[in-house]
Amino acid sequence: MFKWKKAADNKLKRKQSMTMLVGDENESTEEEEIDLADSDEGSNRNRFREFRQEDLLNPSFSVGQVFGTVELVRKAIIEYNLRDRVEFKMPRNDRKRVKAHCAEGCSWNFYASMDSRTNCFLVKTYNGHHNCQKKWMIKTCTSKWLAEKYLETFRADNKMTLPNFARIVQKEWNLTPSRTKLWRARKFALQTIYGDELKQYSQLWDYGQELRRSNPGSNFYLNLTEGAFSSCYLSLDAYKRGFLSGCRPIIFLDGCHLKTKFGGQLLTAVGMDPNDCIFLIAFAVVEVESLLSWKWFLHSLKDDLSIDNTFPWTIMIDNQKGLIPAVAQVFPEAEHKFCEAFVRKFPSPFQRLQPQKPVVDMC
Template sequence: MEQNVVDDPNYNSDALESVHSSDDERGKKHEQFPEFNEKTDMKNPTLTLGLVFRDHVQFKRALIMYSLVNRYGEIHFPRNEKLKVTAKCAKRCPWKCCVGKMYGSKTIQIKTILDEHTCGRTWANKNMKSHLLTDFNCQIRVESRLWKNEGYKALDRALKIIEGKHAEQYTKLWDYAEKVRNTNPGSIMKVKLDRGRFQRIYVCLGACKEGFKSGCRPLIGLDGCYLKSVHEGQLLCAVGIYPNDETWDIAYAVVEMENKSSWIWFLELLVDDVGVVNQEGWTFISDQQNGLIPAFQKVLPNSHHRFCVRHLYTNFRNLFKWKTLKDALWSVVKTTAVPHFKKVMEDMKKLDEKAYNWLMKKLAHHWSKSHFETYPKCDMLLNNLCESFNDVILVPRQKLIVIMLLLIHTLLMKRIQMRRIQW
């Protein structure tokens, strides 16, 4: 049944039957109407006659949330003024709700309500906006692509609320670096700025550094991977190997991109932390990233540099697609003596002279076991050290920079503790 109390334009809303009443000092009774509490009532609004709202904006948000939660479909507003709002169901059912100004104030309250829906319930509702879902932590199902976009916007807003805005994260880097130095003695944190703005950060945790120095082979894998946050960038990493063939993460850095400058900066810091004195006793393996080879020539000209054979084979396969040549390539790669290497290369020359010439242009000490140095006591051909690290940090790479660094930090500490328990 419709309840209408707005026929008289001079109507005094205080004449409505109130839920509560109170007496003043003279004994005169004052009526009090229920007020809409946005913090507690917005998740599941209940509309009653006389309900008081702060303004027309709060009333409209409450009605839209009411329709979303109860799946009543869309609501439109034929009359939309600051002190007078009329709301009706868009499907032409008799439901209606009107608010007007309370007597003696600019507050509005429900003066007419016909709370009867004859339309069927639906999940589709164009009134749904992202700010409603995030501001009031609501879970509402949507079915249309148009409205799913609002869902994605709501997810983005929610992540900003939880993790903070992207730009604010960079102001917290110095606090994070100081915290790491205090809690993990020996840690090295370097932040580089470009004209007062963040450019790079280098992280070498004290426990990782000391663990590598005390028990790992003098072989380090280098690699870079893309970050998937809003500001993008790339993450460079250095990973070592234990004598029992387990990986050991040493250092990582967030840079603007992979180039000669960023690799030189990363390698110089890594060399100081690891304590590389005699470069000839150290071996590095990489995927020949952009700018890495010239960086090696400047920072580590006397060290040994291996190339990941998987990437070498990928380039080889683009030119020579025979399976016979593939098997021949891997035979050359796995040879352990120079005479055997020469013999297998001659066999490849008989199969395809172009493939032979292409491979001879690559220095053998970069990719064949027969020319590797024996000091590291490791004949590794693939850079799986870094590939496994990149795979483990797949989720952190999608986060904002401080969140990402914290997740990687936590991951490495957990890994060290688990190995300590196992050993």
């Protein structure tokens, strides 16, 4: 190991260390190449340009640059590699040092190692000049890298075809990955977006058991059709107690589509707390919204809240499929109100209802 010296013989020292690196690659990776003052250790990191996560969009390197982690160094090299369409080799790649060079005959090389003074990776040698040829297919352009890169694209369009995906990759990166690689990338991306939903559904029994164990008083019903998921209902004990003790006797009902792989609909019952904020009471996931599914949900809700006399209750609804007759059957004596926004949007069904039941603005 070289001894510390201050800036005076810095140039000579760097030359020595570079010779050493070329001559013997198993040499120590200590902090001999870049000269730092001993005194202000805390500010050492600030004296060099730090490579940040956002620099990955267009990475560039220089001697003295610092990286927070070795993972960031690797990511930056791969990104640079792909942007320049050149194939790098990394003969040294461990937790303490990363050494990369370009194709045979090309002068590009990079070496960074752990620096104990700054406690981060420091670029110690770098030559950014290429005299090699650009490529169309690069090994580091893996399906996992493509999946990570185009995750948001697939989130926006999960039905994107492989030819379109190939066109986007070629336009943005000038790379032509194989069809198999693109297919795998799309599969990984969709798996990340939707998770492994089948596995998640199979864990619902355990989830229900854990819920009952950790939240006594909560209800979780799971219905199966021929061994497959059909519907589920969930209401936590805290929701019910909070609603019954602190909220007005108004229940708002609504349903919406679930945009997941298996679809379905989410039915919700919410109340309004003393601050006029939404207070969740219960929700259910059903295959389709219908009179039967709404009736099942409302019966479960009624039992959960121990409602025998429906007279003091007010139910706020819109024109969801089957909801109006379901409410009329399960909460026959309750006051039924319609959301004002809904009435303004679809006034025609209410023109005939108005003589019997006045519409109020309770949104």
